[in-house]
Amino acid sequence: MKYPIGIQSFETIRKDGYVYVDKTDLVYKLVQGHIYFMARPRRFGKSLLISTLKAYFEGRRDLFEGLKMAELETEWTKYPVIMFDFNGVMNKPNSLRDNLLFEMHLIEKRYDIQPVLNPETGDTSLDAVARFRNLIIELHKKTNQRVVVLIDEYDKPLLDLLETGNADDEKLLVSNRELLKAFFSIFKATDDHLRFVMLTGITKFSQVSMFSGFNQPDDISLSNRYETLLGITEEELHSVFAEGINEMAEEEGRSVKEVKESLKLQYDGYHFSKRMVDVYNPFSILNTFAKLEMRNYWFSSGTPSYLVRLLGNNQEDVMEYTSRNYPEQMFIDYKADKEMLLPMIFQAGYLTIKGYDKEFNTYRLDFPNNEVKQGLITLLANNYLGQEYEMTSTLVNIVRALRDGDLEQTRKLFTAFLAETPYSMRPKKDQKDRELYFHYTFYLLMRLISCYTVYTEKQLSEGRADCIVETPKYVYIFEFKLDGTADEALAQIRERGYGKPYEADSRQLFFVGASFSSKTGTIEDWKTEE
Numbered sequence: 001m002k003y004p005i006g007i008q009s010f011e012t013i014r015k016d017g018y019v020y021v022d023k024t025d026l027v028y029k030l031v032q033g034h035i036y037f038m039a040r041p042r043r044f045g046k047s048l049l050i051s052t053l054k055a056y057f058e059g060r061r062d063l064f065e066g067l068k069m070a071e072l073e074t075e076w077t078k079y080p081v082i083m084f085d086f087n088g089v090m091n092k093p094n095s096l097r098d099n100l101l102f103e104m105h106l107i108e109k110r111y112d113i114q115p116v117l118n119p120e121t122g123d124t125s126l127d128a129v130a131r132f133r134n135l136i137i138e139l140h141k142k143t144n145q146r147v148v149v150l151i152d153e154y155d156k157p158l159l160d161l162l163e164t165g166n167a168d169d170e171k172l173l174v175s176n177r178e179l180l181k182a183f184f185s186i187f188k189a190t191d192d193h194l195r196f197v198m199l200t201g202i203t204k205f206s207q208v209s210m211f212s213g214f215n216q217p218d219d220i221s222l223s224n225r226y227e228t229l230l231g232i233t234e235e236e237l238h239s240v241f242a243e244g245i246n247e248m249a250e251e252e253g254r255s256v257k258e259v260k261e262s263l264k265l266q267y268d269g270y271h272f273s274k275r276m277v278d279v280y281n282p283f284s285i286l287n288t289f290a291k292l293e294m295r296n297y298w299f300s301s302g303t304p305s306y307l308v309r310l311l312g313n314n315q316e317d318v319m320e321y322t323s324r325n326y327p328e329q330m331f332i333d334y335k336a337d338k339e340m341l342l343p344m345i346f347q348a349g350y351l352t353i354k355g356y357d358k359e360f361n362t363y364r365l366d367f368p369n370n371e372v373k374q375g376l377i378t379l380l381a382n383n384y385l386g387q388e389y390e391m392t393s394t395l396v397n398i399v400r401a402l403r404d405g406d407l408e409q410t411r412k413l414f415t416a417f418l419a420e421t422p423y424s425m426r427p428k429k430d431q432k433d434r435e436l437y438f439h440y441t442f443y444l445l446m447r448l449i450s451c452y453t454v455y456t457e458k459q460l461s462e463g464r465a466d467c468i469v470e471t472p473k474y475v476y477i478f479e480f481k482l483d484g485t486a487d488e489a490l491a492q493i494r495e496r497g498y499g500k501p502y503e504a505d506s507r508q509l510f511f512v513g514a515s516f517s518s519k520t521g522t523i524e525d526w527k528t529e530e
Helices: 010-015 024-030 046-057 068-072 095-111 128-143 167-189 234-240 242-252 256-267 282-291 305-312 342-347 370-385 393-404 407-420 431-449 486-495
Strands: 035-039 081-085 147-152 194-201 324-327 352-357 362-366 453-460 463-470 474-482 508-516 523-529
Touching (some): 024 068, 046 081, 046 194, 095 128, 128 147, 242 256, 256 282, 407 508, 486 523
Parallel strands (some): 474 508
Antiparallel strands (some): 463 474
């Protein structure tokens, strides 16, 4: 099988014989509508969707032979298509305007349309908004068919400039936002001339009123009908990629069932509606079968720079967002508020829907799968600890020590790790911040391991345990003190009954009391109790 790694052209995929997951029945439903918006994480197939829509509206019946669309569509009307792709660099002065003008120029030339003149200067190159309106109207007149407008990654000219801390970027952000707002307002003014409009992106901006100038698009980001329009379902994985699964099983000396289970844990778990249909990450799936190796392909392809900046400017504990219930409005619309990271984290694909409470109309969010969990925790560790952090020998050794019940080795490894953390990264404001730093550092270290169950600040009947780590053979209950004693920490575990939930557990239970020194930045006192 030929896997289309990095290929976003529907024509190329179809003509050159690359594997294609047939979504054209959903595309057929989509094109019956008028104006749509869809948000999905990066590398989830948004550009391929736009390319497919372009081919359909251009009447390219040949490209759909053998697909579901060929059975559904009978007319194959050819419409004039205007397509804007904002995937390029949009963080330079006038780059957005120049992109718009260039694409409109190509279409004007193709259809022999005279561009509208700027009434003040007589120049055709400055008034992009008026030129867009003229282009839509003239295309309708020239072809006697209403116009299709497709916009890929509409939000990139904003995300590239978000939270950079640069005054020039802030001015350009405002300029780009106002240009897009005015540009989109043309949809309302030319509605009678439009057959179909589709905008894709990662983020839905609401507070900045991006779409206030025209009839609100139908946001299908969490639509039951279109939840599987992008991505790969389990049924599609097992049927379309059966050959790849068999090749992996042979390559790794495992059964087909074992390979399917591994793929599910690593790449499945996205949900884009309350129906909770599982969706696999398409970029990672394609790379896995092309290379016959499971790795963190999606995360390794690059973390969005805007998300890194937002995390760097924000002091919230991002891990607190997981396994909690939220109303839809709290995570679907970005409101330009850096105090609320949730919408950005969700829309970037690091959290997904994991449950729906019909009674309260709320959604439970959590990591989609192991790839994303490992990726986000690594990102947090890099950002929080001020160092590039990978699965080094230190982590492997900690896993082994916990697996074997060797708490003395665990102490040595954790002490050494803290001693290597830059002094500048340790908070100096107050006792609470310093104590939380040590708790969270330990928690991140445990979550980086990503093979054991880890709880932080777990609510128990008589209080909150700082950290609990569960392995197949052992359960460890940790209590931390800053500039205190290990005896005090152990006493708190005993007195508040943190071990009671595990009294009937067959695994061996350990209490661990640890005292951190705010002066040395590492462990000063460590005691354990079986």
